[in-house]
Amino acid sequence: MSKGTVILGLSGGVDSSVAAFLLKEQGYEVIGITMINFREQSLSPGICDASEKSAADAAAVARYLGIPHMTVDFTRKFENQVINHFVAEYLNGRTPNPCVVCNRFVKWEAMLAKCRELGGDYLATGHYARIERLKNGRYAVMRSASAQKDQTYALYRLTQEQLSRTLMPVGDFPKEEIRRIAERAGIPVADKPDSMEICFIPDKDYAGFIERRCGALPKGNYVNAKGELLGQHEGIIHYTIGQRKGLGLAMGHPVFVTEIRPKTNEVVIGEKEELFSSTLLCNQLSAMGVESLDTGMQVQAKIRYNHKGASAVLERVGEDELICRFQEPQRAVTPGQAVVFYQGDAVAGGGTIKGKMA
Numbered sequence: 001m002s003k004g005t006v007i008l009g010l011s012g013g014v015d016s017s018v019a020a021f022l023l024k025e026q027g028y029e030v031i032g033i034t035m036i037n038f039r040e041q042s043l044s045p046g047i048c049d050a051s052e053k054s055a056a057d058a059a060a061v062a063r064y065l066g067i068p069h070m071t072v073d074f075t076r077k078f079e080n081q082v083i084n085h086f087v088a089e090y091l092n093g094r095t096p097n098p099c100v101v102c103n104r105f106v107k108w109e110a111m112l113a114k115c116r117e118l119g120g121d122y123l124a125t126g127h128y129a130r131i132e133r134l135k136n137g138r139y140a141v142m143r144s145a146s147a148q149k150d151q152t153y154a155l156y157r158l159t160q161e162q163l164s165r166t167l168m169p170v171g172d173f174p175k176e177e178i179r180r181i182a183e184r185a186g187i188p189v190a191d192k193p194d195s196m197e198i199c200f201i202p203d204k205d206y207a208g209f210i211e212r213r214c215g216a217l218p219k220g221n222y223v224n225a226k227g228e229l230l231g232q233h234e235g236i237i238h239y240t241i242g243q244r245k246g247l248g249l250a251m252g253h254p255v256f257v258t259e260i261r262p263k264t265n266e267v268v269i270g271e272k273e274e275l276f277s278s279t280l281l282c283n284q285l286s287a288m289g290v291e292s293l294d295t296g297m298q299v300q301a302k303i304r305y306n307h308k309g310a311s312a313v314l315e316r317v318g319e320d321e322l323i324c325r326f327q328e329p330q331r332a333v334t335p336g337q338a339v340v341f342y343q344g345d346a347v348a349g350g351g352t353i354k355g356k357m358a
Contacts, residue, residue: 004121005029006167009111010069012057013195015126015170017187018178020065022169023124031118032069034058037078037106038200060188074110081105083200087210091217093262094336095240097154097305098198104157112162122167127151130171131163132346139163140289140346144171153305156340156350157286207237220265222249225258225274233267236260242275242332260335276329277356282339283321287349293322299341299348301326303333309342323357 006023010016010032023030034055055071062069082102089096107125115123128144128151139160144150158166170178182190201209211217217235224230231249233239238246243257249269256275259268280303287293295316300309301324310330315323324339333356340350 002029003027005031005119006122006124007111007115007118007120008032008124009107009126010034010058010062011126012054012061012189012192013126014182014187014189014192015128015178015194016058017061017065017126017189018182018185019124019126019169020061020067021181021185021187023167024065024067026169028122028167030065030067030124031120032058032062032067033111033114034069034071035107035111036071036073037075037102038083057189057192064186064188072110072114074106077110078102078106078200087213089336090206090210090237091214091262093236093260095334096336097338098200099154100157100338103155104159108158108162108166112165115165122165123162124167124169126170127155127168128171128175129155129168131166131168134289134346136290138289138291140348142171142347143342143345146174149175152342152347153302153338153340156288156338156347158288160288163288207235210237218265220267222247222269223266225268225270230269236262236265236267239267241334275331277333278326278329279357280324280330280333280339281317281321281354281357282324282351283318283354284352285320285322285349286351289343289346289348293341293349293351295322297341297348299324299343302340302342303330303353304337312341314341321354322351 006028008020008030010020020030020032059069082098085101086096086098111123128146128149130142130144131139132142133139141152141155143152197204217237219232219234222230222233239257239260241257244254249255255269256272257267258270258274285293293314297314299312301312302309311327312324317323333353335353335355337353338350339353341348
């Protein structure tokens, strides 16, 4: 007897392909959907070819597994929700995480709408994460069995409704085992390498992508914390907090970007110790495993995807703002990035970093 119909985001990669295989083995009726999110060859050569290749790979996997497959065009929603946000954040001196926005508003919101349209019971993805219902009755994303591949950081904005209807079957396995499952099952993309870049900027040239959309941006001044002129930068979109390479400054010792000031078009340069902070302010709060993020809550806070996390205490300072106080100073608190709060393996919630405070 079927356990229900699952609408699976089938990207053409090994993770989502194995997710489809596992769900079918578990007794679900699986329909694979490949999302076409970006198609604009004139601005970024090669992306159309990459999208078409991924769709072709996904179709081949679906044929091999004997499941229905379709492609769905989400380009307009992706443009409005993800790309426009990405560009605006960089223009305002922040460093965004587009995957966080995409997961919340495209991969889940748009895909769940498609799931309802097709009469599906669940949505599934190949993310390295798990979903559990906690003792308090709330659903939470849990760390995956694969610490190196754990993707919970980018999932903290998912809603309770979204989580209640989501399956993440690969989260119980380390990456190496997923590869082995793919090989044993004969899945066509078993040897396909992982994609590490932002999907709509495969060459990793973020500044070039923005300039192709907005035109050349004005150069400005490098200054130190005292406001003293140090040189000229190439435009604020080329820089992020903590950056050392590519500054073009001959200071006689390593220096780093410590602040970006979009209003004055200045990039502040400082010493390594100036990068560390014990507190940060964040907003755009999202509670997941708890009802709300309250004063006194003790958490492990991650300030970037590859950050190991650090012990911290939260202090609520407004309806949509809180201060995160770390036990030990943390390096390169970056406006625009997510700060995600964990209690044990469960994601309690998170927010968007406004900046460091001290």
